[in-house]
Amino acid sequence: MDSAAGSSLAAAPTLKVYKPRDKTRLGMDRFWTSLCVGVSFLTLIPLFSIVYLVLRNGLELLRPNVFTDLPPAPGVEGGGFGNAIEGTIVMVIIALVLAAPLGTCSAIYICEYDRRSRLAGMVRFIAKLLTGIPSIICGVFAYAVVVITTGGFSALAGGVALAVLVLPTVLLTAEQALLGVPNALREAAYGLGSTRFQTIFRIVLPEALPAIMTGIMLAVARAAGETAPILFTALFSEYWLQSIMQPAASLSVLIYNFSGLPYPHQIKLAWTASLVLVALVTLANVTAQVVFSKRVPGRKRFKMGWFLNIRRPGN
Amino acid sequence: MDDTRTAQRATGTGNAKPGPVTTPAMSTGSTDKVMIDVEGLDFHYGPSKALHGVTLKIPERKVTAFIGPSGCGKSTLLRCFNRMNDLIDHAEVTAGLIRIQETDINDPAVDVIELRRRVGMVFQKSNPFPKSIYENIAYGLRISGIRDKRVIDETVERSLQGAALWDEVKDRLHTSALGLSGGQQQRLCIARAVAVQPEVILMDEPCSALDPIATAKVEDLICTLTDRFTIVIVTHNMQQAARVSDMTAFFYLGRLIEFDRTDKLFSNPSQKQTEDYISGRFG
Ligand SMILES: Nc1ncnc2c1ncn2[C@@H]1O[C@H](COP(=O)(O)OP(=O)(O)OP(=O)(O)O)[C@@H](O)[C@H]1O
Ligand SMILES: [Mg+2]
Numbered sequence: 001m002d003s004a005a006g007s008s009l010a011a012a013p014t015l016k017v018y019k020p021r022d023k024t025r026l027g028m029d030r031f032w033t034s035l036c037v038g039v040s041f042l043t044l045i046p047l048f049s050i051v052y053l054v055l056r057n058g059l060e061l062l063r064p065n066v067f068t069d070l071p072p073a074p075g076v077e078g079g080g081f082g083n084a085i086e087g088t089i090v091m092v093i094i095a096l097v098l099a100a101p102l103g104t105c106s107a108i109y110i111c112e113y114d115r116r117s118r119l120a121g122m123v124r125f126i127a128k129l130l131t132g133i134p135s136i137i138c139g140v141f142a143y144a145v146v147v148i149t150t151g152g153f154s155a156l157a158g159g160v161a162l163a164v165l166v167l168p169t170v171l172l173t174a175e176q177a178l179l180g181v182p183n184a185l186r187e188a189a190y191g192l193g194s195t196r197f198q199t200i201f202r203i204v205l206p207e208a209l210p211a212i213m214t215g216i217m218l219a220v221a222r223a224a225g226e227t228a229p230i231l232f233t234a235l236f237s238e239y240w241l242q243s244i245m246q247p248a249a250s251l252s253v254l255i256y257n258f259s260g261l262p263y264p265h266q267i268k269l270a271w272t273a274s275l276v277l278v279a280l281v282t283l284a285n286v287t288a289q290v291v292f293s294k295r296v297p298g299r300k301r302f303k304m305g306w307f308l309n310i311r312r313p314g315n
Numbered sequence: 316m317d318d319t320r321t322a323q324r325a326t327g328t329g330n331a332k333p334g335p336v337t338t339p340a341m342s343t344g345s346t347d348k349v350m351i352d353v354e355g356l357d358f359h360y361g362p363s364k365a366l367h368g369v370t371l372k373i374p375e376r377k378v379t380a381f382i383g384p385s386g387c388g389k390s391t392l393l394r395c396f397n398r399m400n401d402l403i404d405h406a407e408v409t410a411g412l413i414r415i416q417e418t419d420i421n422d423p424a425v426d427v428i429e430l431r432r433r434v435g436m437v438f439q440k441s442n443p444f445p446k447s448i449y450e451n452i453a454y455g456l457r458i459s460g461i462r463d464k465r466v467i468d469e470t471v472e473r474s475l476q477g478a479a480l481w482d483e484v485k486d487r488l489h490t491s492a493l494g495l496s497g498g499q500q501q502r503l504c505i506a507r508a509v510a511v512q513p514e515v516i517l518m519d520e521p522c523s524a525l526d527p528i529a530t531a532k533v534e535d536l537i538c539t540l541t542d543r544f545t546i547v548i549v550t551h552n553m554q555q556a557a558r559v560s561d562m563t564a565f566f567y568l569g570r571l572i573e574f575d576r577t578d579k580l581f582s583n584p585s586q587k588q589t590e591d592y593i594s595g596r597f598g
Contacts, residue, residue: 116404184442188504190402192455192511193432202458203444 051278058275061268066276071238071254077265081273083240087155087248088224088277090241091234094159095166095223100216102163103170107212111178112200124175130168138165139229147233155241155248158234165229166219173215177208213292220288221281227252251277350375350515350545351396356411358391360403365391368411369571371564378537378546380556380577383566384592389549392566393517396420396547397434398427415515432459435508439520441500443492443507448475448484451492451503455511470510478506479536498529505536509544516540518548522555534559553593557581565589 065080072079106127110120142161147153181204189199205212227250235247236257251273258270351373358366365388373379381389391400395413398420400406413420420430432455443451452471461467471488475481480502484495492503501521508516518537522530537546537559550556556563557577564574565588573580573589584590 182442184438184440185444187399187402187436187438188442188444188507189454191397191399191431191436191438192458192507193428193430194458195428198458202454207445 054271054275054278057268057271059272061272062275066269066272070240071249071258072265072269074261074266075263079269081249081251081254081269081276083237084249084251084254084273085276085280086241087158087234087237087250088252088280090155090244091158091162091230091248091250092220092223094156094244095162096216096220098160098163099167099170099219103167103215104174104212106171107174107178108200108205111175112196112204123171127168127171131172133165133168134228135165135226136228138162139231139233142229142233150245152245153233153235153247155234155244155246158230158248158250159244161229161233162223162226165226166223169222170215170219173218174208174212177211177215178204180211181207210292213288217285217288220284224277224281224284225252227256231256251280348375349373350415351547352412352414353392354412354414356392356395356413357409358388358395358400359405359407359409360391361405364409365569366395367569369566370411371571371574373545373547374562375545376541376543377561378541378548378559379562379564380560381547381549381564381566382551382553382556382592383572385551387566388569389566390519393519393547393549394436396515396517397431397436399431399436401427432511433513434515434517435511435513437501437504437508437516437518437521439523441497441504441524443495443500443503445491445493447489448492448495448503449488451507452510455507459511474506474510475503477509477536477540478502479532479539480506496529498525498532501525501529501533502536505533505540509540513544515545515547518546520549520551523551530555553581565592567592 063080065078066082067080067085068082069078069080070083071081106123110123114120138161141164142157146157146160150157185203185207186199189203194202230250230253234250234253236253237247237249241248255270255273255277258266258273261267349372353369353371353373356366356369357364369388369392381393383389394400395408396415400408408421415430415434418425444454446454449471452474453467456467456470472481472485475484480499483499484503487494492500495503501524505516505518505521522533525533534555537548540546541561548556548560560577562574563577563580565572565580565584565586567588573584573586575585580589581593584593
C-alpha cells in the first residue's frame, strides 16, 4: 500500500469502503437500532391502550344529551354531565387568564430585561421548584387564600388552584421559547434603533409565540385533567353554574365521584366523561396550533407537523 | 479606482430623494470632513482589554476598511460606534472618546436608540426578520412612527433598488424574506439598513458567508452607497479591502498599527507588521 501510493498515479490505491468483514460492528449497530425502535413501540402501548379503553367504554353513552343534561341521581338512568363540561371549561379559562399573562410576562422579564439579576435567578429557581409541586398543595393554597377569605367553595377558587399549578410550566416553557429566538434577530432589531419594547413585542415575541402557545396548551391539558386541586376548592355541583363564586362541577371530579359508585350506569357515564375530557383537550390543542402557528407569509398555514409539534430545523 | 466605482451599477442611487428621516447635518457636501473621531479608546470585556488606545478619524462619505488578524478587535471597535456593546454584560469603554459628527456618543445624555438609527449596522451573518421582504424594510420606518403607506411603499422600492435587489424581488415582496438566497438576504439587510437613512453604515464581514458572485454584487452596492453614506467595513479579504475602500486601518492585538489611504497602505505600508500581514506572512 505504501509503495503503491508513493510510486505513480496509475497504481492509485482503491478506497476501502466495503462493509467490514467482521460482522460484530454491523451486528451491534443493528442491535441498538432495533432496540430503540422496539422500545419506542413499547411506549406507544400504554398510550394507545388508554385511547382504546376510553373509546370502547365511553362511546356507548355518547349521545347529544350527555352534553346538555345534569348528572343523574345515584341509581337513576339517563342524564349527562353538561354542567361538568361547563365547569371544567370555565375553571381552565380562569386559570389561563391568570397564569398565561403572569407566566409570559415573568418569562419576558427574566429573559429579555434582567437575565442575570438576582430577582431573575430567584424567579427561575422557584419556578423550577414549583413544577414538581404536588397538585394537592395547590388546592390547599387556593383553599387558604380564596375559599376561606371569600367564605365558600367556588369556581374561582378552583381556577386559582389550577393557575398556581400551571404557572411554573407556563413560565419555564415561555422562557425556553424566548431563549430559542436567535440573538441575531435581537441585534438586527436593536441595530435599526428599536427600543427594548419594540424589539420584544415586534420581533422576539412573534417569533417565540408558537412555542409559548405550546407551553400554554400543555398547561391547559394538565389543568383540565386535574382532580386534586379542584376537589376542595370548587367542590362539585349538581347544577349549572350561576356565577364563578359558586361551587362548580368538573369533568375530573365527576369521573372521580361516579367511577367509585356501585351503579353500572354511573360508571359508564364516567367513561363517557373521560372520553369527552380527552377529546376536549385534544380539540383545544389542535385549535391553538392552527390559530397560533407561525404565520410566515407565502407558506401554507396548517401542516400536520404543527399538530404533532414537529419543528423542522431552520424554521 | 474612483472611476470604476462611479461606472458601476447606478441603480437608483443617483436620484436619491430626501428620505423620511431627514438628516440636516448631511446637507453640507464637503469631501474630507471627519465623521467618526476616535481618541485614545480603551475597551474592556470584563477584566480583559480588547482595545488599547485606538485613535483614528473616519472620513465622511468614504469607505473605511478595518483589517487585521482574527481577535484583534475590529468587531469590537465597530460595535462601539453604535454602542451595540451595551448589550454585552461587563463590556465597556474604559478610556477615550468617540465623537460622531462632534457628538460624544458615550455621553449619558445621548439617546442610544437615536444613535443606532443614525449609525446602521449590517452583520456578518445575514439576519432578516422572519417577516416578508416588504416588512423587513418597512420595519425601520414603522418603529420610528411612520404609518403613511405611500411613504413606506416608496421607501421600500427605493431601498431595494439601492441595494440592487428590486428586480429580483419585486414580484414577491410579500413572501418570506427567509426564502431568499444568502446573498439576497445580505443585500436585503443592507437595504433594511439604508431604508432608515442613517449617516453611517457599519458592516462586519458582510460577505464572509457569500460566494464570489454574491460578494461582487455586495461590493458594487457598497461602492454605490458612498455618495450618501459613510461606510465602515470589517473584512478578512485583503482584495476586498483594496477594491472597495478609500481608507484602511490595520489592527493587531487590539492596537491600531496603521491607518492610511488604501492605495498607500497596500502599496507602501509604513509599518513592518502591516507589510507582513498584507503580504500574507502572518495572520
Ligand atoms: N463578548 C465578548 N466577551 C468577552 N470577550 C470578547 C467578546 N467578544 C470579543 N471578545 C474578545 O475581544 C477580542 C477582540 O474580539 P473581536 O471580536 O473584536 O475580534 P475581531 O477582530 O472582530 O476578530 P474576527 O476577525 O475573528 O471577527 C478577542 O480577544 C475576543 O476574544
Ligand atoms: Mg469580528
